[in-house]
Amino acid sequence: MGSEESTSSAYPKLTHVPQHVAIIMDGNGRWAAARGLPRLNGHQAGTENLRRVIRACVEFGVKILTIYAFSTENWGRPADEVEGLMHILEEVIDRELDELHREGVKLRHIGRLERLKPALREKVLHSMELTANNDRLLLCVAWNYGGRDEILHAVQGIIKEGVPADQVTEQTISDHLYTAGVPDPDLIIRTSGEMRISNFLIWQAAYSEWYVTNTLWPDFDKQALYEALQEYGRRDRRFGRLSHCEDYGEQHAG
Numbered sequence: 198m199g200s201e202e203s204t205s206s207a208y209p210k211l212t213h214v215p216q217h218v219a220i221i222m223d224g225n226g227r228w229a230a231a232r233g234l235p236r237l238n239g240h241q242a243g244t245e246n247l248r249r250v251i252r253a254c255v256e257f258g259v260k261i262l263t264i265y266a267f268s269t270e271n272w273g274r275p276a277d278e279v280e281g282l283m284h285i286l287e288e289v290i291d292r293e294l295d296e297l298h299r300e301g302v303k304l305r306h307i308g309r310l311e312r313l314k315p316a317l318r319e320k321v322l323h324s325m326e327l328t329a330n331n332d333r334l335l336l337c338v339a340w341n342y343g344g345r346d347e348i349l350h351a352v353q354g355i356i357k358e359g360v361p362a363d364q365v366t367e368q369t370i371s372d373h374l375y376t377a378g379v380p381d382p383d384l385i386i387r388t389s390g391e392m393r394i395s396n397f398l399i400w401q402a403a404y405s406e407w408y409v410t411n412t413l414w415p416d417f418d419k420q421a422l423y424e425a426l427q428e429y430g431r432r433d434r435r436f437g438r439l440s441h442c443e444d445y446g447e448q449h450a451g
Contacts, residue, residue, distance in 0.1 A: 208257070208423050213430035215383035217261035218254065219405070221397055222247070224389030224413030237281040242415035244285055248293065251302065253419040254334060257426055261335045263307070263382060265397050269343035272312070283317060286340065290320045294327065301333030307375035308342030309350075337379065344399035347375050376401055384429045386422075388414040406432050 222243055229239030247264065254262050267282060297304065304324045313321065321340075351373035355365060371377065381401040387393075390411035394402070408425045410417070 208419075211257060211423075211426055211430060214258040214426060215406075215429050216259070217263070217380050217382045217384075218259050218426075219263040219265070219382040219385045219398055219402075220250070221265045221385070221387040221395060222414040222417075223387060223391055223395075225415060227389065228413040228415045236278055237285075239415065240278075240282060240285055244289055246415050246417065249419060250417065250422060251297075251334065251336065253422050255300070256419075257423065259334070259426075261337065261379060261382075263337040263339060263376075263379075263398070265339045265342070265395070267308075267340045267342070268396060269308075269341060269346050270396065272341075283314070287317050287320060290324055294324050297336070298328050298331065301331045302328060303331040303333075303335045304328045305335060305337045305379075307337050307339050307347075309346070310341070312341055335379070337376065339397070342375070342397075344394075344396045348400055350375070370400065374400060381405065383434075384408060384425070386410070386417075386425050388412055388417045404434070404436050406434065 225239035225243040226236045227239070228242060229236050232238075251262065266286070271282070272279060294304075306321050306325060310318050310321060348370070351370050354373045355369060360369060376398075381403070382398060382405045385398070385402055385405045385407050387407070387409045390409060392409060398405075406429055408428055410421060410425070412421050
């Protein structure tokens with residue numbers, strides 16, 4: 198995968214790198230259609246691209262990468278496409294797990310595993326167990342994931358634990374999400390130009406910076422990621438407060 202020190206001169210060191218980047222990997226189908234290929238070829242190309250983006254994240258100093266791989270709504274797609282996506286997931290685990298482990302990537306699944314076939318579910322669980330102690334990059338894979346479903350799951354867990362209503366805080370809910378213990382994303386990237394949240398990290402994204410590009414996911418390369426990180430570095434994250442410049446001006450006005 199390369200090391201952080203291997204950043205070439207073509208990519209000057211970033212001055213402000215987001216700790217946690219999340220990506221809605223959109224546009225695989227359109228990428229395939231533009232080439233006269235079946236949709237699954239687009240998903241395969243998107244999977245191949247993921248390896249390159251993971252490598253670039255490590256090089257640029259990103260510590261957490263969350264990818265939206267399969268939503269709770271994606272079950273409504275044609276059965277052959279869903280089956281193909283499951284096959285791709287299994288193939289990726291079989292082919293990439295050992296290298297990811299060697300490179301210090303920790304894998305975490307967010308979403309529900311119940312609908313996966315038992316053999317595939319076991320492979321996902323094994324991948325998390327094998328990489329549990331790695332700390333170079335945390336890769337969160339949102340598979341059979343939906344933001345509303347996640348909040349519903351969290352609320353159900355809180356009720357089952359018998360937590361009194363007046364003791365439920367934002368932290369209580371965060372602690373019951375699939376992402377418990379993971380910092381909220383600093384930057385969310387959506388490829389293919391669509392201007393939708395698509396039920397992705399709707400609790401965690403409350404103050405995330407968004408970056409939307411018309412580039413289709415299979416074409417979203419290292420340069421495209423670098424440009425997104427550059428843009429993030431130019432943002433003034435206020436979290437509902439005044440910016441540093443505005444605050445300084447008010448304190449020194451008149």
